[in-house]
Amino acid sequence: MHDLNFKPKAFLFDLNGTMIDDxxxxxxxxxxxxxxxxxxxxxxxxxxxxxxxxxxxxxxxxxxxxxxxxxxxxxxxxxxxxxxxxxxxxHLALIDGLANFLKRARNENIKMAIGSAAIPFNIDFVVDGLKIRDYLSAIVSADDVEISKPNPETFLKAAAALQVHPKDCLVFEDAPKGVESALLAGMKCVVLTTTHTMPEFEDYSNILTFISDYNDPKLNTLF
Incomplete structure (x- = not known):
């Protein structure tokens, strides 16, 4: 696990289990x-x-x-x-602390995108239901890629859409296959422990830290 001294230019969010606990x-x-x-x-x-x-x-x-x-x-x-x-x-709701985290990221001019294996039908259900579309500069769904995670295509396409180099992107994920996708894309990752336990991620070298929600003070070092 790395120190949280990374200053990303973009945040790439998986959706299910990462922005919402569903x-x-x-x-x-x-x-x-x-x-x-x-x-x-x-x-x-x-x-x-x-x-x-x-x-x-x-x-x-x-x-x-x-x-x-x-x-x-x-x-x-x-x-x-x-x-x-x-x-x-x-039960539709953002994970605790994410609303303020999105606002802060926007104020700090950090670009944001969703990179998800969900279909647009579900992404729209969440993004519009929670009124967070204005925070996002790009959305990559299942319909936008040939091969889903752990293939890196989802996150690489999100980075390209934001015009940010992969090494300058930070991925937020909740699943080992998603972390592997970020690793193959050359991206660091923060893991939400909503769905899987920490030992399930022991094979991945790109994880900066684990958090239970976005109120975790460790995230302050990203800005």
Whole structure:
């Protein structure tokens, strides 16, 4: 782990589990789709382990390639996202401290973007529901990349959209695959412990620190 003496020119945020604490609702939605609709008979922890990447990638990992047609994947994906949004909407909120963190970053002229494996349907649900679009200069979604995390394409495209060199970007992530994506992109990372425990990240050398929310005083050194 590195000292927090890094002065980034841009903040790149993963969305789910990083700006909002919602991963439980994604898992619940997938659990319902896989077991109630698809009779997969999977336990909750097994479903939780597959919660990364694009929706079609999740389905391929669990059920195998070519199990579903493109139309079936699209329908299952939308059904899952509707379940997620219905379950999470009453709890929709930024992680503690993030509202002030976004304001401070903007005042300090630090550029900001979202780099997420979520589809635009879900990103818009969060960004517009929480009225944070004005803070963001770019959004890279699942629809904007060929290969999702841990491939570095998501964060590299976000950096390019901000016109900031990767080494000057700081990624905020909650998942090991996201941290790996940042590492492959040549970017340092701050990890939110909303979804995974610290030992799960022990293989990654690009982590500056771990935080539970954005009120952590360690973040003051970034400005």
């Amino acid at each position: 991963m439980e609702y994604h898992t619940q939605a997938w659990y319902a789709v896989m077991n109630e609709d698809l009779d997969a008979n999977l336990d909750y922890e097994t479903v939780k382990k597959e919660m990364y990447g694009k929706n079609h990638e999740v389905l391929e990992r669990v059920f195998g390639k070519d199990k579903f047609s493109d139309e079936e994947v699209k329908k299952l994906s939308i059904d899952k996202e509707k379940r997620y949004q219905e379950g999470y909407l009453p």
